[in-house]
Amino acid sequence: MMAEFARYADITIAAVGLVQGLFLCFLLRAEGVRAFAANRWMMLFLGAVMLNLFNDVTKRMLPAEAEEMIVLFFFPANFVIVPAIYLYFREISGTPSTRPWIHFVLVGVIFNVIAWLLSFEADGPNAPSRDVMLSFVIRRVCWFTFFAQSAFYIVLLWNVSQRYFHQTQEQLGADRNAMRRWIIVILGGVSLIFVTVLLSWIASRYLPQDLAMSGAGLAFVLVLFAMTYVIATQPVLFVMADWPGEGEVIDIPDSVDAKGPPAAGPINSGYGEVSQPDIPSFPRPLLDEDGAAIICRRLDDIRKRGDLLFDPLISMPKLARAVGVSPNQLSYVLNHHIGQKFFNYVNSARVEEARAVLIAEPDRTILDVALSVGFNSKSTFNLAFKTLTGETPSAVRDSARHVSDTTDPPPEQQSDDQTRVLISLGPTC
Structure with a gap:
């Protein structure tokens, strides 16, 4: 009975989250082409979150034989979530990454590891015990890699978000409370997802996995709702990466004397x-x-x-x-x-x-x-x-x-x- 309830609850939560994620993408897209440089990373984050929610729907509707293929295509998306938010803050704080692809190398590595693992497990119940143990270890290593990556990027996020907050205050004179609210929603949301997935994964050692992981989907949906509310009620402020240093003066064509009249022209x-x-x-x-x-x-x-x-x-x-x-x-x-x-x-x-x-x-x-x-x-x-x-x-x-x-x-x-x-x-x- 409990498992049946969890099944319907997961599907409902995932469906609501998918609709909310699409709506949030439309809000970001409506901010125009100028904001796309930063919003593309936020949309990538939303895409990874929605893949997780879509996974909650498909694994309940497809036959058990397809579960391994679902893992192959959906689990690597978890390694996109936190790096995408990090690149978003790098972009809006004025220090965009020159090689953003480096932050997604793990996605390709994990995809290939899981693909190899699935072919390795093709023997199913007839596989030798040592192969079963190796498969168990590899799966645990993949999860530990995810948690280590997330923790590392969350620390980086707190540092770059503080720089963004200070730059926004100095350059735009933005409302301090509005900026703090936006930063807290994003960083708090990412931290909530990380903690919830960690606790759900630990709980899956003692509870049925479907029931244990239900909290992760709910965390995704709550974060999407909070972000949608903030974006809909407050403008998202962007800081450009071109503030000269103290006392620096931008040159004007046709060299101008500081005490004499300048040269005319456009x-x-x-x-x-x-x-x-x-x-x-x-x-x-x-x-x-x-x-x-x-x-x-x-x-x-x-x-x-x-x-x-x-x-x-x-x-x-x-x-x-x-x-x-x-x-x-x-x-x-x-x-x-x-x-x-x-x-x-x-x-x-x-x-x-x-x-x-x-x-x-x-x-x-x-x-x-x-x-x-x-x-x-x-x-x-x-x-x-x-x-x-x-x-x-x-x-x-x-x-x-x-x-x-x-x-x-x-x-x-x-x-x-x-x-x-x-x-x-x-x-x-």
Whole structure:
């Protein structure tokens, strides 16, 4: 009776987990091409987890003769789970692995060992006792290798996640609690999977294996639900790997004298050519008034263009490179001359554009507008919009629709009204 209950429970849990895993993949895919470099590793992690859940379904439905083949194709997937999360954190912390395939060598090794073992066990009950003992030892070695690999990578994960957390705080000014929640969910989830599988494997020595391993499937599903909730309610922040060192200045074409006027001409910021105003190269992170004023003018030009600030993966290094200064100099100007941290400055530009779009195109959905200006979720957009304008996006959109239905002012007046809105939101030096 207990075994029958475990059978149906495992199938139900696995089916729910598969649906949740697919939904989480769609959420990650919706973050766009720019985020794919990091999200591909998260999707690989999800794929390995879903293979385990799919294994729980197939082993209950296929005949016993097929169980060994199931082990051959599904067990090596366990060696992908923790390395994939490690590579994800390496990518978003700005230190991507140059040879990521090294982290998956064990997958191929274990696959070949199991394939050899299955051919070795072909004699079945007629196999000599020494062969049975060798098979037992090899299977135990495979499991011990899995636990050793997982423990090793979990230690590495804690180290690289701390670097990611500190970089995000410094470069993006992100909400500390939101970042801590995301890190805890991932690391806590991976640790929970590791501990649950370990305890289930130990319990399988004393209980029927199907019953003992039921907890592992439940752990997978709980982790998927927690990750889905965090991604759906908080934007996933990415840190780019290009923050120059302290005091370093990015060179500007046509060598510029620090005290004299710079050479004019366009520069390539990575987002197309941008007209170059007078920008000296500054030898120090802290700037004089003239240098700060030049950076302010350049920021105004980038803000009017909009495309860079609407990039969902915008970071302090990216913006600093477009301006032509170091991130330290840019941070100094934002804090002391504009009066905003980097994260607030980007949000104000996005909300400014979003409000104009809501007024000009009241039929567009709020989520569509939010995504178009660089926000990764509707909830984050609503919070930023309400904080900066004192109104909700829905209220602005409804007001625009009401005005459009009752009266249709001349185009010149509409343009003036929108201009006044933009000026009221945009900070200046």
